[in-house]
Amino acid sequence: MEAHPIYDALDIDLVVKVLNHTAFSPFFTCMIPIFYYFQGARWPDTILVVTLAYTIGVSAFWFLKWYSRLFRNQGSLLFGPPRFDWGDQIVVITGGSSGIGELIANTLAVRNVCVVVLDVNPIVTENYNITYYKCDVSKWEEVEATAKTIVEELGHPTVLINNAGVVQGKRILDLTPADIQQTFSVNTLAHFWTLKAFLPEMIKQNAGHIINISSVAGMVGMAQLTDYCASKAALISLHESLRYELDHQYKAKSFSFAVISALDEQHSQIIYLPFYANFVPFLAIMPSFVRDFGQWLSGCDYSMEKFVKVSGRRPEEGPAPKTNSIEEERAKDD
Structure with a gap:
């Protein structure tokens, strides 16, 4: 070993x-x-x-x-928010069958939370309280039909985690119309569909939690990620606009935007990970050579050169080529 x-x-x-x-x-x-x-x-x-x-x-x-x-969060200086009761929550996670979504789903399931995963592929898990619904969240008709089924079988969701995302990893001239359509449909439009499906009841109850998982790529440009960066920038704008719409138009004061630890606090937050992502918004006001140095230091313009698309592959793209992951290599060593 x-x-x-x-x-x-x-x-x-x-x-x-x-x-x-x-x-x-x-x-x-x-x-x-x-x-x-x-x-x-x-x-x-x-x-x-x-x-x-x-x-x-x-x-x-x-x-x-x-x-x-x-x-x-329109909070009180003297009193904190009430305790967040995980046992009463129904959490919907889009793209929850793999990656970050799968990790969040299993982490919440350990807390005895009723977790609903929406994905085109089933989630492989031993947690009994995770319910999977096959749903292409990029299509409004599927989201609408699935949402009705969830309400009938489980009840109205109280937490929505918009996690689904897809990366093409191609140069702009290599992107096909289908690639671009899929990127924006999954990374941007899907958020509109899930909000339209689950937000009305949250507004009616004046309580709910919405988590939009974006990317630092939405704040800067990166080579071979033109479509991805643009779709995530749109998501960031959607997130901020939604916050003000809920606060000032719907007067929904109880809403929160966060991940697990922030849900415990019940405070609306924007969480930047890793830490250096906190400084990315300031790059826009820096001299261009500082911005370019940061871009060079991160290596982000070359990070997609050997990228192989695995998730979100369309039928015409065929199966993903087999590659040896780090875990597989370690397993061989063991």
């Missing part, structure tokens, strides 16, 4: 998580000036002034971030 070093799991997100609980934690940093005070430092000693200013700065940052989320 091949040994794998412990630092295989080390990435920027882990480093940032550690820093958030140490160097950038208000609780941790407030101990620093206190430590120096008991070591004999007195005002206005430089070390005391600097550490106190740093503590105030860190605390102000987290307070503003917390208050911004509270304001976005």
Whole structure:
């Protein structure tokens, strides 16, 4: 069996998580000036002034971030949202038979949640509380019919996770009309169909949770992803517009946009993963050479050169060619 070093799991997100609980934690940093005070430092000693200013700065940052989320959710300064009861939820996940969707479906199922997976392929799982419905979410007629069946058999969904997506990985001149149609139908239009199917009852009940899973590709352009980037940019715009429509037109104050941990908090959030994705929106105001450097550093313009489309293959594309995955290679080593 091949040994794998412990630092295989080390990435920027882990480093940032550690820093958030140490160097950038208000609780941790407030101990620093206190430590120096008991070591004999007195005002206005430089070390005391600097550490106190740093503590105030860190605390102000987290307070503003917390208050911004509270304001976005029309929350109370004194009272938090009620406890989220997972046992009462019916969660619909599009594209839930593989990838991120499958992971979310099985994670929620462990919490004894009633999970509904909409996909063109069945989900392979041992969790009894996952119900699969074959549905091509890119087609309104199928979404509408499936939604009616779900309501009749299980009840009205309370959480909608729009996860379905497809990648062609081709240069713009190599994209066929069918490729482009499929990309926008799955990555963008499908969200309209599921919202039209499940949102009316959520608005009626004035409660619900909507999760739209987009991509950093929707904020920047990347080679061999022209259709994908454009479809995800449209999704980001849809997400933001939906938020304001729910807040100001439908007066639906209880809605939330999040993933599992954020659902527990019941606060509307935009979650950027991995961590560096938080800085992508600022690239638009940077000098072009800074933007190009970031593009080069990430290698995103060349990441699709050996891409092989696996999911979402149309009949005319035939089956996906067999490739040895990392897991298969490790299995051979074992």
